[in-house]
Amino acid sequence: xxxxxxxxxxxxxxxxxxGHRRAFNLAFEEAGLPWRWDRDLYHQLLAVTGGKERIRYFxxxxxxxxxxxxxxAEFIRALHAGKTRAYADIVKDGDVELxxxxxxxxxxxxxxxxxxxxxxxxxxxxxxxxxxxxxxQPARALFEVICTGDSVPRKKPAPDVxxxxxxxxxxxxxxxxxxxxxxNGLLAAHAAGIATIVTPGVYTIGETFDEAALVVDDLSAIExxxxxxxxx
Ligand code: XBP
Ligand code: MG
Numbered sequence: 001x002x003x004x005x006x007x008x009x010x011x012x013x014x015x016x017x018x019g020h021r022r023a024f025n026l027a028f029e030e031a032g033l034p035w036r037w038d039r040d041l042y043h044q045l046l047a048v049t050g051g052k053e054r055i056r057y058f059x060x061x062x063x064x065x066x067x068x069x070x071x072x073a074e075f076i077r078a079l080h081a082g083k084t085r086a087y088a089d090i091v092k093d094g095d096v097e098l099x100x101x102x103x104x105x106x107x108x109x110x111x112x113x114x115x116x117x118x119x120x121x122x123x124x125x126x127x128x129x130x131x132x133x134x135x136x137q138p139a140r141a142l143f144e145v146i147c148t149g150d151s152v153p154r155k156k157p158a159p160d161v162x163x164x165x166x167x168x169x170x171x172x173x174x175x176x177x178x179x180x181x182x183x184n185g186l187l188a189a190h191a192a193g194i195a196t197i198v199t200p201g202v203y204t205i206g207e208t209f210d211e212a213a214l215v216v217d218d219l220s221a222i223e224x225x226x227x228x229x230x231x232x
Contacts, residue, residue, distance in 0.1 A: 174232025
C-alpha cells in the first residue's frame with residue numbers, strides 16, 4: 001500500500017514564527033493599537049495555536065488597552081486579516097527560507113512515489129505565500145492533500161487536522177509519517193496515531209518530545225532510509 005509524509009508548516013518547512021511575530025506587530029500598528037509582541041512575549045503566546053486564538057489569548061490573559069466593548073470576534077478577525085496581509089508581504093520579500101533538508105526530502109519522497117500532505121494550523125494564503133517564495137510553486141503543485149487550521153473544529157494539539165489528512169489521503173495512520181516542530185504539533189499527530197519526526201525550531205527547542213519516533217536538529221540530519229523504517 002502507498003505511503004505518505006505529512007508536513008507541518010510553521011517551524012517545520014521554514015522558521016516562520018519571527019515573520020508571523022513581525023506581521024502581528026505591523027497589524028497592531030496599522031490598527032492604531034499600542035500592542036507590541038516582543039520575542040519573550042511571543043514565545044509565551046505560542047502556547048496557543050492559531051493566530052486568531054493567540055490574539056484572543058493575549059486579550060483575555062494580558063488585558064491590553066484598546067479592546068472594543070462589542071463584537072470582539074469581528075475585531076479579532078479583522079486584526080488577523082491585516083496580519084495575514086502583512087505576513088504575505090514579509091514572505092514575498094524573501095525574508096523566510098526553507099529549513100535545511102526540507103527541499104531535499106520533498107524531492108526524495110516524490111522520486112520514490114510517496115504521497116505528500118500538509119497538516120497545519122495556519123491558513124492556505126500563508127502556505128501559498130511561503131511555497132511560492134521558496135519553491136516557486138503553489139502548495140497544490142507539490143502537496144496532494146492540504147489541511148489547514150480553520151478547516152477543522154479544533155486546532156492542534158487536538159488531532160483534528162491530522163485525522164482530516166488521513167481521511168483525505170485514504171490511508172491508515174501506519175502508512176504515514178508526520179514531521180513537526182512543536183509539542184502542540186507532536187501531540188496532534190501522535191493522538192492521530194501517526195509516527196512523528198520532530199525537528200525543534202527556535203521557539204520550540206527545549207519542549208518535551210517524548211512521544212516522537214525521532215527527534216533531530218533538522219531534516220538534513222537523517223537519511224531517507226531512516227524515515228522509511230518508521231512506516232508500519
Ligand atoms: C503554527 C501556528 C500558526 C502560526 C501563525 O502553525 O500555530 O497559528 O503561528 O499563523 P503550524 P496564523 O501548525 O503550521 O505549526 O496566524 O495563520 O494562525
Ligand atoms: Mg509548527
